Amino acid sequence: MVLECKRCLYDSNHPLGLVIDEEGVCSGCRIHEEKNSLDWSQRFKKLKKITNSYKSKTAKYDCIVPVSGGKDSYFIIDMVKNKLGMKPLLVSYNKMFNSKEGIDNIANLRIKFDCDFIQKNVNPSILKKITRKTLYKYGNPYWHCIAGETVFPVQMAVQLKIPLIIWGAHQGLEQVGMFSHTDEVEMTRRYRQDHDLFGIEVNDISDTYDDLDEHDLMNFLYPPFTDIEDIGVRGIYLGNYVRWDPYAQHLQMVKKFNFKGKKLSRTFDCYDYCDSLLYSDLHDLLKYFKHGYSKVTDHVCREIRFHRISRDQGKKIIDFYAQQQPRNIDIFCKWLDINEKALQLILNNHRNKSYWKEVTQNKWIKRKRVLVPTKTPPSLKYPNVALKAHSDNNYTTVGKGVNWPKDVSKQIRKWL
Numbered sequence: 001m002v003l004e005c006k007r008c009l010y011d012s013n014h015p016l017g018l019v020i021d022e023e024g025v026c027s028g029c030r031i032h033e034e035k036n037s038l039d040w041s042q043r044f045k046k047l048k049k050i051t052n053s054y055k056s057k058t059a060k061y062d063c064i065v066p067v068s069g070g071k072d073s074y075f076i077i078d079m080v081k082n083k084l085g086m087k088p089l090l091v092s093y094n095k096m097f098n099s100k101e102g103i104d105n106i107a108n109l110r111i112k113f114d115c116d117f118i119q120k121n122v123n124p125s126i127l128k129k130i131t132r133k134t135l136y137k138y139g140n141p142y143w144h145c146i147a148g149e150t151v152f153p154v155q156m157a158v159q160l161k162i163p164l165i166i167w168g169a170h171q172g173l174e175q176v177g178m179f180s181h182t183d184e185v186e187m188t189r190r191y192r193q194d195h196d197l198f199g200i201e202v203n204d205i206s207d208t209y210d211d212l213d214e215h216d217l218m219n220f221l222y223p224p225f226t227d228i229e230d231i232g233v234r235g236i237y238l239g240n241y242v243r244w245d246p247y248a249q250h251l252q253m254v255k256k257f258n259f260k261g262k263k264l265s266r267t268f269d270c271y272d273y274c275d276s277l278l279y280s281d282l283h284d285l286l287k288y289f290k291h292g293y294s295k296v297t298d299h300v301c302r303e304i305r306f307h308r309i310s311r312d313q314g315k316k317i318i319d320f321y322a323q324q325q326p327r328n329i330d331i332f333c334k335w336l337d338i339n340e341k342a343l344q345l346i347l348n349n350h351r352n353k354s355y356w357k358e359v360t361q362n363k364w365i366k367r368k369r370v371l372v373p374t375k376t377p378p379s380l381k382y383p384n385v386a387l388k389a390h391s392d393n394n395y396t397t398v399g400k401g402v403n404w405p406k407d408v409s410k411q412i413r414k415w416l
């Protein structure tokens with residue numbers, strides 16, 4: 001039987017695993033209560049103790065910080081460099097489906113934080129082969145992005161012998177309360193494989209019948225256990241030591257460092273995945289088809305827990321956004337060289353029949369009743385100044401690391 005949490009809008013079918021207790025409250029909401037009960041100044045001292053032990057007078061870097069043009073990157077670097085006084089090396093995996101805002105955010109952070117920065121750029125033809133395979137087989141066009149951004153920092157830690165990696169929040173803790181903050185859970189290969197990648201590892205992508213070989217996939221291989229042990233690589237999550245509140249953090253970063261957002265079609269949160277033209281569009285639609293809910297539900301549950309929206313408001317927000325058409329499908333099809341009809345067939349093949357019913361050929365309805373609000377329901381306010389409208393007609397795959405005047409930067413993008 002599927003149980004629904006009486007506080008937020010998750011139910012017991014959540015793919016990360018969620019438990020509803022005898023009072024009808026889910027494990028995610030229970031762990032969220034810790035945000036208001038833990039002594040965060042004490043926890044920050046604990047964090048300082050850990051990071052201080054990695055400070056080096058001789059080494060060029062004290063730690064690695066994985067960054068992107070969206071999410072919490074600005075907040076994490078600000079914390080690591082300015083509040084903890086570390087010398088971070090910033091590393092970034094180029095996810096390819098970049099929005100212009102994402103590229104601008106990366107260029108801006110390189111200037112504002114004045115840190116060394118290394119980016120991994122896997123050649124586009126391999127990424128296309130992988131994307132074709134993971135889309136067709138698993139209904140997941142975003143696999144290389146998650147696989148790349150979770151493994152590249154570990155590869156760099158091993159290669160450059162920098163044992164400490166500092167991540168933002170732990171997704172399993174934040175969404176479903178998989179751990180308590182006080183467990184101080186750290187990065188593991190197992191969690192990456194089971195939850196970040198939903199069990200799909202490099203070996204599953206490669207097989208003898210297609211043209212993806214082990215050399216193509218080496219970029220996504222986790223370093224050997226012995227190398228990690230020898231160097232003592234560990235990855236800690238700031239969310240265990242700092243009261244994590246993405247909405248408040250985003251607004252702070254907009255004000256302090258001019259972090260930019262992007263209006264997205266399928267969720268109201270303009271900052272989380274503002275760097276991608278795929279995540280909140282095609283990828284999110286597939287999440288809706290496979291799991292019966294989409295990213296907006298994650299954002300709504302987060303905001304209900306912080307008491308910034310009510311449960312009823314949350315339902316209206318979800319019903320509105322979950323029905324919005326994804327944008328940028330044409331860009332994706334052009335990039336992958338498939339036609340939109342073929343894509344539609346692939347998408348329908350990955351619909352989970354417990355959430356979707358085919359009423360006539362290629363016409364599907366959701367089994368659960370869906371409200372149809374007539375206009376955008378009230379939601380959280382974001383400063384408009386950060387939401388400049390760009391027109392996208394291509395992925396911005398590579399960006400310049402300097403703030404050129406707008407007209408020059410436009411010209412450079414054309415050249416690229």
Ligand SMILES: [Zn+2]
Nearest residue numbers: 005008026029
């Ligand atoms: Zn809940």
